[in-house]
Amino acid sequence: MSPSKKDNMLYVGIDLGTSRSVVCASNGNRKWVDSYVGWPKDFVARKMLGKRVLFGSEALEHRLALELSRPLRNGVITEGTERDEAAVHELIDHLVELAGAGPDEELCIAVGVPAEALKVNKIAIRNAVARHAKKLMVVSEPFSVAYGLGTLDNTMIIDIGAGTVDFCIMHGTVPSEEDQRSITMAGDYVDEQLLKLLSEKHPEADFSLNTARKFKEKHGFVGDSKRRVKIEAPVDGKFTEFDITNEIRKACESTMPAVVETAINLIASFDPDFQESVRNNIVVAGGGSQLAGLDTYLTEATKPFGPCKITCITDPLFAGADGGLQLAIDMPEEFLEKL
Amino acid sequence: MTSIIHLHSVPDPAAFSRRARGLMDHHTETKQQVLRGVFEDNAGIPRTFHGRGRLRSGAGGRPASRHPYRQRVTLVVFLGLLALFGFSFRMVTVDSNGPVAMQLAALPPDLLTEPGNAFPGSAPPAGTPSPRPDRGAPVTTGQYDAMLAHLGIPMADLFNLRIRTIVIDPGHGGIDPGARGRHGLKEKDVVLDIAKRLRDKLAGYGKYRVLLTREDDRKVYLKQRVAFAKEHHADLFISIHINALPAGSPDLDYVETYYFGPDADAHSLALAERENRDSDYLIGDFRKVIARIGDTLKTEESKQLAGFIHDRLYRNLRRLNPGLLDAGSKTGPFVVLLGVEVPSVLVEVSCISNPAEEIRLGKPGYRDKVADYLKTGIVDYLEQRARHRTIQRGTTEHVAEQER
Numbered sequence: 001m002s003p004s005k006k007d008n009m010l011y012v013g014i015d016l017g018t019s020r021s022v023v024c025a026s027n028g029n030r031k032w033v034d035s036y037v038g039w040p041k042d043f044v045a046r047k048m049l050g051k052r053v054l055f056g057s058e059a060l061e062h063r064l065a066l067e068l069s070r071p072l073r074n075g076v077i078t079e080g081t082e083r084d085e086a087a088v089h090e091l092i093d094h095l096v097e098l099a100g101a102g103p104d105e106e107l108c109i110a111v112g113v114p115a116e117a118l119k120v121n122k123i124a125i126r127n128a129v130a131r132h133a134k135k136l137m138v139v140s141e142p143f144s145v146a147y148g149l150g151t152l153d154n155t156m157i158i159d160i161g162a163g164t165v166d167f168c169i170m171h172g173t174v175p176s177e178e179d180q181r182s183i184t185m186a187g188d189y190v191d192e193q194l195l196k197l198l199s200e201k202h203p204e205a206d207f208s209l210n211t212a213r214k215f216k217e218k219h220g221f222v223g224d225s226k227r228r229v230k231i232e233a234p235v236d237g238k239f240t241e242f243d244i245t246n247e248i249r250k251a252c253e254s255t256m257p258a259v260v261e262t263a264i265n266l267i268a269s270f271d272p273d274f275q276e277s278v279r280n281n282i283v284v285a286g287g288g289s290q291l292a293g294l295d296t297y298l299t300e301a302t303k304p305f306g307p308c309k310i311t312c313i314t315d316p317l318f319a320g321a322d323g324g325l326q327l328a329i330d331m332p333e334e335f336l337e338k339l
Numbered sequence: 340m341t342s343i344i345h346l347h348s349v350p351d352p353a354a355f356s357r358r359a360r361g362l363m364d365h366h367t368e369t370k371q372q373v374l375r376g377v378f379e380d381n382a383g384i385p386r387t388f389h390g391r392g393r394l395r396s397g398a399g400g401r402p403a404s405r406h407p408y409r410q411r412v413t414l415v416v417f418l419g420l421l422a423l424f425g426f427s428f429r430m431v432t433v434d435s436n437g438p439v440a441m442q443l444a445a446l447p448p449d450l451l452t453e454p455g456n457a458f459p460g461s462a463p464p465a466g467t468p469s470p471r472p473d474r475g476a477p478v479t480t481g482q483y484d485a486m487l488a489h490l491g492i493p494m495a496d497l498f499n500l501r502i503r504t505i506v507i508d509p510g511h512g513g514i515d516p517g518a519r520g521r522h523g524l525k526e527k528d529v530v531l532d533i534a535k536r537l538r539d540k541l542a543g544y545g546k547y548r549v550l551l552t553r554e555d556d557r558k559v560y561l562k563q564r565v566a567f568a569k570e571h572h573a574d575l576f577i578s579i580h581i582n583a584l585p586a587g588s589p590d591l592d593y594v595e596t597y598y599f600g601p602d603a604d605a606h607s608l609a610l611a612e613r614e615n616r617d618s619d620y621l622i623g624d625f626r627k628v629i630a631r632i633g634d635t636l637k638t639e640e641s642k643q644l645a646g647f648i649h650d651r652l653y654r655n656l657r658r659l660n661p662g663l664l665d666a667g668s669k670t671g672p673f674v675v676l677l678g679v680e681v682p683s684v685l686v687e688v689s690c691i692s693n694p695a696e697e698i699r700l701g702k703p704g705y706r707d708k709v710a711d712y713l714k715t716g717i718v719d720y721l722e723q724r725a726r727h728r729t730i731q732r733g734t735t736e737h738v739a740e741q742e743r
Contacts, residue, residue: 042666043593126381137381152369172369174376327377330370335378 010105012133013324014095015112015141016125018072018163019187019287021091022321025099026329032317033094034059037087038066055094072114073163073188077121088121089128096132107133108336110324112144115159115166115182135336137327141320142168143175145285148323149313154277158263159320160288162187165259167266169278178269181262185255187288190216194251198233202242205233215244220252221292223300252291260301267305280309289316504548505541505717506573508675509534510580513558518583520697526581527556529700533688534579536710541717565678575644576683577717578675581700582610583692592693594656595666596649597685598641599676610671610687640682640724642668647723648686648716655712656689660699663689686713 011026022032038059040046045065059066069087071077077084092111101107109129117125118140129136139147142157151157152170159166167181195212198205211233219229229245267278279302284294289312302308313319509530511517517526531553538549550571552564559567568576584591649668657663666687676683688709689696699705 041669042595043664137377139377139380147373150366152366152373173372174380327374331374331378335374335382338378338382 008105010099010101010107011325011328012096012099012101012107012109013112013144013321013326013328014092014109014129015144015318015320015324016072016088016091016095016114016117017141017320018070018114018161020317021095022318023095023098024318024321024325025101026325027100029098029100030318030321031095031098032321033057033091033098035072035091036060036068036070037090037094038063038068041065041067053090053094055091072117076114076117076163077124085124088125089131092125092128092132106135108135108328108331109133110137110139110144110328110331112139112141112320112324114161114164115140115142115168115180116164119177137331139324139327140166140168140175140180142166142180142285143170144321144323144327145313145319146170146283146323147327148319148325149283151281151283154274155281155283156263156267156278158259158282158284158286158289160186160255160259160284160286162287165255165262165286165288167262169266169270171270171274179266181266183255183258183262185258187213187216187286190220190251190255190288193254194247197247197251198242198244201247202233205235205240205242207233215248216252217287217290219244219248220290221249222252222256223249223293223297225249225293253297255288256297256301260298264302264305276306279306282308282310284310284312285316285319287316289313503546504550504571504573505575505577506550506552506568506571507534507537508552508564508568508576508578510578512553512556515558518581518691520583520691520700521694522697522701524691524697524701526583526691529581529691529706530579530688531556532703533706533710533713536707537577537579537713540710540714544718561675562678564675568679568681568683573679574681575717576676576679576681577644577648577713578673578683578685579713580685580687582687582690584690586692588692590693590695591664592660592662592690592696593664593666594649594653594689595687596645596652596668597671597673597676597687598638598645598668599670599673599683641676641684643723644682644717644720645669645684647720648684648713651716651719652686652688652709652712655715656709659705659708660689660696688713 009026013024015022017035019035020032021035022030024030033056036056036059038054039052040049040054045062046052049062049065054062054066059068067083069083071084071087071091077088096107096109099107109132111125111129113121113125118138122138125138126136129138141161142159145159146152146155146157146168153172155170157166157168157170159168163186164182164184165186167183168175169179171179191209191213194216195207195209198207198212215229215231219231221227221229225245227245228243229248230241230243232239232241234240263282267275270278282298284298288294295310295312298310299308302310315322509527511527512531513527515527517530519525534551535554538551541547541549548571550567550573552567553559564578582593582595645668653663653665657665671685673685676685689700691697691700
């Protein structure tokens with residue numbers, strides 16, 4: 001980590017994600033939380049839980065006693081929903097608290113948000129962060145990932161999140177709208193497809209969206225695989241083993257045609273002189289990058305459009321927040337003064 | 340991983356060193372440009388550099404002008420504003436032969452034609468094209484208010500809002516006293532008094548038929564209350580109750596408002612069980628009414644009504660009783676709410692087990708205030724609903740026009 005420019009300045013990178021939110025600070029703190037915010041439904045629940053607001057897995061665990069919000073569930077703060085806006089405020093408050101700033105430390109925060117949220121909710125997110133830091137930046141998630149990796153030129157970032165898949169071409173500057181695309185067939189869509197396929201094939205078993213998500217995160221893959229995926233699910237209260245290899249593959253591959261098509265279209269809109277460079281620098285980030293066999297599958301799928309080199313990053317959870325932190329640290333002092 | 344430095348074997352180490360240095364300088368330069376871009380983006384400054392690679396008309400690697408993009412953005416914003424004003428126009432467009440249009444025709448010409456008062460929904464004479472500038476002109480809320488005040492048309496009537504009959508249901512009665520305070524005050528008496536006061540206040544508006552499910556101290560089964568609402572074609576149903584905590588509980592005082600929903604916490608379930616006693620429903624009937632849970636429109640309306648009533652009641656009562664707690668507006672499986680097919684809520688006004696509150700509830704002045712706050716919540720809901728319907732109507736017509 002680079003040294004801080006000021007002794008009393010704490011630099012913070014936040015990745016405000018649909019599924020998970022992450023914070024990395026220049027004091028070495030690196031924390032994450034599932035992007036759920038819950039308020040006790042009534043004073044009885046408040047007394048039982050002993051907290052005004054709960055976050056992440058704790059909120060999910062007590063969801064029956066809570067008004068639960070997943071504020072960026074579609075990649076944006078749903079318009080006109082005060083509860084989601086309040087949840088974003090709470091989530092940012094919580095993440096800043098997790099950063100662990102000292103009492104005298106001034107904060108400089110860079111927040112990465114889904115590309116659509118940057119377009120639609122930038123001011124709302126700025127206002128939420130401005131309560132903690134006068135020096136702040138809001139950027140798109142794929143951009144903060146690219147900045148953290150140092151891939152600033154002729155690179156395409158494909159950020160496969162829960163709510164959206166964001167595509168972004170870096171060409172030595174902050175990407176404009178022309179350099180970005182978003183599709184909503186993302187992680188949540190895969191979960192829904194998987195639940196549908198499992199319920200159709202094994203109507204006798206009890207599956208939920210939550211279990212489907214867990215199966216995907218643990219066993220998700222695309223392309224050919226010799227490994228069989230076997231899971232256990234309750235049938236009339238008794239745990240029974242099921243082979244879900246075909247279902248999980250079909251669900252995980254359901255978004256791939258849209259991903260390939262969007263990536264190729266975006267590359268095709270780029271200057272032909274630089275298209276080959278971009279093809280050789282395609283980086284897949286976000287939780288979806290962890291699907292087994294994804295790089296090979298995408299390389300094969302994009303072959304008809306010309307050879308592409310595709311790499312999946314190794315630490316998708318922290319990549320966005322690390323990039324935000326690096327951005328905050330690198331931002332020249334003269335710019336910071338005016339932010 | 341980087342796309343900036345591609346290392347490969349170079350025969351001349353000095354040449355390699357120069358090249359590597361050059362690439363590093365380029366990388367630093369790129370980074371500076373990116374940082375400036377982020378700064379400009381976040382400081383709201385138009386960007387000055389646009390990088391390489393994007394399709395451009397010019398040659399020589401110079402960045403393409405962003406003006407076409409800005410122009411497109413400006414065009415989109417302009418079209419958006421135009422659509423918005425067009426939308427505003429559609430929102431209040433009325434049938435040119437309808438009664439409202441006839442009343443509009445009777446308006447003084449200055450109200451319709453003066454630029455400051457221009458009302459875009461004023462129907463022109465048949466066959467006369469309306470001048471576009473008037474249609475597209477922005478309209479302020481004040482202008483609508485001025486128009487409505489002049490016409491003397493209530494908002495609800497103007498937009499054909501058909502809420503006419505409000506049924507108020509004072510809980511319990513007769514042999515069922517409901518909750519009882521430590522000094523002997525009974526829920527059934529308090530809620531009947533509040534209900535009568537609320538009826539008088541709402542009836543004072545002159546446009547609602549307000550009915551009570553019981554006018555005196557007698558037992559009315561929940562099924563009879565539901566049947567009463569149906570028989571009289573209720574448009575809104577408000578059940579009034581007073582809460583109580585079991586003996587030995589803390590002396591809490593709180594307001595809570597319910598609308599029907601299957602989700603409920605343990606506290607709400609216990610309360611619902613108590614209020615559902617003597618429902619006189621057969622299991623077959625109950626199954627039928629349970630099947631109506633999917634009636635989301637009713638649920639949405641009930642939720643809003645509950646929200647308004649709860650908000651007005653709590654905020655006002657809090658001024659009289661600073662220790663009052665807000666238990667919220669929420670769902671609960673109350674039979675009386677389920678059976679009624681129109682927006683319906685159950686208000687637990689306060690907590691009679693709290694001795695201080697029991698004393699307050701015993702005073703007519705306090706009960707009158709409670710009735711007043713309930714009335715405010717109901718009326719505010721109706722006004723809000725009128726506004727909402729206005730917008731919905733505008734949206735539907737706007738889309739229909741586009742489809743044509």
